[in-house]
Amino acid sequence: MAATALIVIDMLSPYAHEDVELLERSAERVVPPLAELVRRAHPRDDVELVYVNDNYGDFTASREQLEDRARKGRRPDLVEPLLPPDDCDFLPKVRHSAFFGTSLDYLLTQRGVETVILTGQVTEQCILYTGLDAYIRHYAISVPRDCVAHIHADLAEAALKMMERNMRAEITVAEECLDL
Template identity: 45%
Template sequence: MQQALVVVDMVSTYDFEDGEAVARAARERLDAMAGRIAEAREKDLPVVYVNDHYDRWDGSRERLIEWVLDTTPHADLVRPLLPEPDDAFIVKARHSIFYETPLGYFLNSRELDTLTLVGQVTEQCILYSALDAHVRHFGIRVAVDACVPLDEELGRAALQMMERNMGAELV
């Protein structure tokens, strides 16, 4: 098993419907997310960021990160989770980390076959990404303490679906 940690949508402005609720939930899980990232780096596992692009198509992660930090009132949620220079950073336009992104090619070219997902939102981007990983035959692990739900009840239901329907390991 060759694993990667995938950080989903944590470079965020939180400027969207329900953004304040997501920011509150992210604050509760910030230490766990930072811990998962640090643990992956200690184990020398690839850390891959897949993030919304906010209609910024210039292809520069540095400019995207700078713009997010300059525009969000929640920079304190973003800074502790920023990618390091050697981390992969892939932009996405929709909910799934795979939808029209080069992520599948990236993972296959490095013979990575198991993904541990952390990030936001559990019942949206995490769920859709887990389904897309499943249909592509990747092993799925979901770090429950490091995934941010919009709604706690729907988040739990999404975790159950990932475990039952996609064989995801909840860690």
């Protein structure tokens, strides 16, 4: 049973949307520490590694198809280092929160997870909404600021402050995650 879940949100992106240039600049800084955090988490029995990714409205898309689309998108260099290991959980999502319309809460409950580490993109959107949904489900929340990418830096800072103040999230850095 894993006490902690590292949740990687929306990093399998083709980077084909409005404001993509702003997100790409932030994601460039996030990918290396996030890839290292995933590498450290993957072999551990006490950490559940879960990828939750937007299906971009294609409800028939498989994990492999979402990975392939992302690799063929604008920035395969941001995708390749974060491709999910074959043996980790992968859930498609349709809206901002990783909990909305997915079996994430059920999976975490079944695995005995008490703390979620939220990573990925976009801080002021999907990370914030997932944090709120985690909070109302009574999960402890950690957000390594160097593992979340934003579109607008000011909104990302506000989102991190809101999660810290209103959801009791621990705002940290990758190096301090997983008690290493």
